[in-house]
Amino acid sequence: MVDKEKLLEALRSSLEDRRLSKEERHDLKSLVGDAAKSSTERAFLRNRIFDVARESAMSESDPLELIKWCHDVMKAIEASKPARRTQLDVLFSPGETCLGAINSLLSSAKTKIDICVFTITDNRITSEILQAAKRGVATRVISDNDKSEDLGSDIERLRDSGVLVRLDRSENHMHHKFAIFDDQKVLTGSYNWTRSAATKNRENILISNALSAVQSYSDEFERLWREFE
Numbered sequence: 001m002v003d004k005e006k007l008l009e010a011l012r013s014s015l016e017d018r019r020l021s022k023e024e025r026h027d028l029k030s031l032v033g034d035a036a037k038s039s040t041e042r043a044f045l046r047n048r049i050f051d052v053a054r055e056s057a058m059s060e061s062d063p064l065e066l067i068k069w070c071h072d073v074m075k076a077i078e079a080s081k082p083a084r085r086t087q088l089d090v091l092f093s094p095g096e097t098c099l100g101a102i103n104s105l106l107s108s109a110k111t112k113i114d115i116c117v118f119t120i121t122d123n124r125i126t127s128e129i130l131q132a133a134k135r136g137v138a139t140r141v142i143s144d145n146d147k148s149e150d151l152g153s154d155i156e157r158l159r160d161s162g163v164l165v166r167l168d169r170s171e172n173h174m175h176h177k178f179a180i181f182d183d184q185k186v187l188t189g190s191y192n193w194t195r196s197a198a199t200k201n202r203e204n205i206l207i208s209n210a211l212s213a214v215q216s217y218s219d220e221f222e223r224l225w226r227e228f229e
Contacts, residue, residue, distance in 0.1 A: 045077050113179065186207070
């Protein structure tokens with residue numbers, strides 16, 4: 001927790017000349033410390049910055065200087081956040097490892113799941129998808145129309161249960177196997193969401209939280225979602 005009085009004193013002192021010096025930047029980052037790791041604390045810090053700025057806004061002769069000061073202080077606080085650690089997991093089948101990873105991501109998703117896979121026939125995965133949708137996670141599925149008609153396909157079961165589903169009805173196959181969770185992690189690889197992928201086939205999945213990868217897969221999902229409307 002940041003000492004409010006010391007924070008306000010530091011901000012007001014910096015605002016006197018409408019610039020954040022190198023020393024003030026260092027002192028501010030030291031004062032903020034671990035608080036920058038918490039989104040709640042960062043919101044508190046932003047509010048204090050704007051409070052101090054508003055105090056002098058009425059008498060401000062050059063509003064651009066005040067805006068620049070706010071920007072510099074905000075930037076200093078954001079720089080105090082811990083760097084995002086890139087995670088990368090690679091898993092192989094046969095075995096239960098890939099299945100366990102998929103179901104773990106499904107069960108831990110909080111707000112959003114986008115799935116783009118060739119087929120879904122493993123009821124253990126389908127059950128986790130349905131549970132996610134039941135607890136209010138926005139869930140969408142893109143799959144292949146031909147595979148959706150296979151014996152054992154769970155696509156229509158998902159649709160009938162209220163999950164948003166779109167199918168590739170072109171003459172070509174929708175052969176992707178990827179899913180995005182909470183816009184934070186992407187799972188991809190050769191692994192089909194079937195029982196044989198877990199028990200017989202030599203398959204793989206890769207899970208990453210790299211923002212560039214997540215964004216690329218999200219963009220492709222949205223493009224396909226519009227195409228198959």
